[in-house]
Amino acid sequence: MKFVVIGAGVIGSTLHRLLKRAGHDVIVVEAGKRKVYPTLIHSLLLKGEDVWLARRTLELYDQLRVKTREFPAYTILRDKGELPHLWEEVGVKIEEKYIDWLSSEAIVTRGSDRLVWIGSFIKSTPVVKGEARLSVNGGKTRVTVEGVQLSADYVILAAGAWNSKLYPEVRSKSYFCWAVAAYGPRQLDSSFVYDYELGFYSRPLLGLGLPLGILGDGDVVECEPEERLRVDYRNLVREASKRLGKLTPLYVGWGHCEGSPDMRPAYGRLRDDLLYVGGLDGYGAEVGPAVAEMVVDLVLKGEEKAGYLVDRFDDVQDFRLGREPHELP
Numbered sequence: 001m002k003f004v005v006i007g008a009g010v011i012g013s014t015l016h017r018l019l020k021r022a023g024h025d026v027i028v029v030e031a032g033k034r035k036v037y038p039t040l041i042h043s044l045l046l047k048g049e050d051v052w053l054a055r056r057t058l059e060l061y062d063q064l065r066v067k068t069r070e071f072p073a074y075t076i077l078r079d080k081g082e083l084p085h086l087w088e089e090v091g092v093k094i095e096e097k098y099i100d101w102l103s104s105e106a107i108v109t110r111g112s113d114r115l116v117w118i119g120s121f122i123k124s125t126p127v128v129k130g131e132a133r134l135s136v137n138g139g140k141t142r143v144t145v146e147g148v149q150l151s152a153d154y155v156i157l158a159a160g161a162w163n164s165k166l167y168p169e170v171r172s173k174s175y176f177c178w179a180v181a182a183y184g185p186r187q188l189d190s191s192f193v194y195d196y197e198l199g200f201y202s203r204p205l206l207g208l209g210l211p212l213g214i215l216g217d218g219d220v221v222e223c224e225p226e227e228r229l230r231v232d233y234r235n236l237v238r239e240a241s242k243r244l245g246k247l248t249p250l251y252v253g254w255g256h257c258e259g260s261p262d263m264r265p266a267y268g269r270l271r272d273d274l275l276y277v278g279g280l281d282g283y284g285a286e287v288g289p290a291v292a293e294m295v296v297d298l299v300l301k302g303e304e305k306a307g308y309l310v311d312r313f314d315d316v317q318d319f320r321l322g323r324e325p326h327e328l329p
């Protein structure tokens with residue numbers, strides 16, 4: 001069969017590999033609207049079903065030879081409930097103890113957190129460059145790129161924050177997402193910290209042993225994908241410094257993410273020959289490949305994973321974005 005995938009993010013890149021591996025023709029169209037960062041976080045420290053999506057994603061990274069590297073993680077969280085038990089189920093090693101350099105009790109986890117070299121994965125995906133446009137003609141979905149029509153049995157919409165621009169029936173919104181690279185203590189580049197008391201996370205920049213890390217707070221601010229917001233990172237750096245010691249901000253990385261009405265991933269049919277996959281809500285590198293695999297299983301095997309199907313939003317008119325789903329209580 002012939003597939004046209006719109007968007008070469010983590011989803012489009014995974015779809016390309018999985019569909020090719022199953023022996024199909026795949027064209028991925030990429031408009032170059034999004035900055036690609038070399039590394040992103042992959043964590044198993046999530047909630048509910050997401051833990052299993054993240055576990056499956058890790059297996060897919062392994063199969064697709066995407067480089068990942070593990071680091072210890074320190075989670076400062078008072079109301080942890082059943083979470084440590086859930087994480088142990090997927091093979092995470094857990095210890096709770098006082099950590100001198102954080103001056104706090106923390107849940108120390110091993111086997112939970114990795115940097116994933118998503119940049120080289122995405123950049124090695126062969127693409128047709130240009131902005132895809134979607135239309136429906138004679139009951140068939142048409143994709144044109146720079147005036148040239150691409151024929152396909154199936155079109156897969158995987159354009160992240162731009163999905164609802166391309167096909168307004170998609171119930172998702174774009175939001176602004178940013179993080180600050182900072183210079184600070186040497187532990188920055190060799191560990192993950194999730195601090196739910198002070199409201200920040202830090203992660204290694206590249207894990208090369210330099211005292212450099214990335215800080216963020218997981219805030220969601222609705223914003224058109226063409227718009228760039230002014231970022232005030234002073235409060236984030238001030239709060240993170242209370243825990244980590246002196247931090248010097250270096251630059252701000254930013255981009256747009258796609259949020260769905262319930263802030264959960266979604267996939268499914270929009271038309272007989274048009275599929276959608278998205279709503280990755282700031283954790284696409286953590287769960288995206290497993291969600292991409294669900295689309296492939298839907299088209300090739302007719303399998304459906306209830307709970308993730310996009311038709312759960314059929315009755316949604318307008319909505320406000322909530323918290324990113326990987327944020328813990």
Ligand SMILES: Cc1cc2nc3c(=O)[nH]c(=O)nc-3n(C[C@H](O)[C@H](O)[C@H](O)COP(=O)(O)OP(=O)(O)OC[C@H]3O[C@@H](n4cnc5c(N)ncnc54)[C@H](O)[C@@H]3O)c2cc1C
Pocket residue numbers: 006007008009010011012029030031032033034039040041042130131132133158159160161162166177178179253254255256257277278279280281282283284285286287288
């Ligand atoms: C600063 C920042 C830090 C982040 N950190 C993390 C992290 O550490 N871990 C994590 O898991 N997630 C992180 N995220 C979120 C993660 O990047 C997203 O969840 C993920 O990129 C979504 O993947 P996607 O494939 O759905 O969409 P995208 O990666 O947005 O890809 C969609 C692609 O479609 C293209 N496109 C759009 N319109 C068209 C068109 N008309 N024609 C052709 N192509 C088109 C775009 O150019 C883009 O390349 C971060 C996001 C930001 C902004």
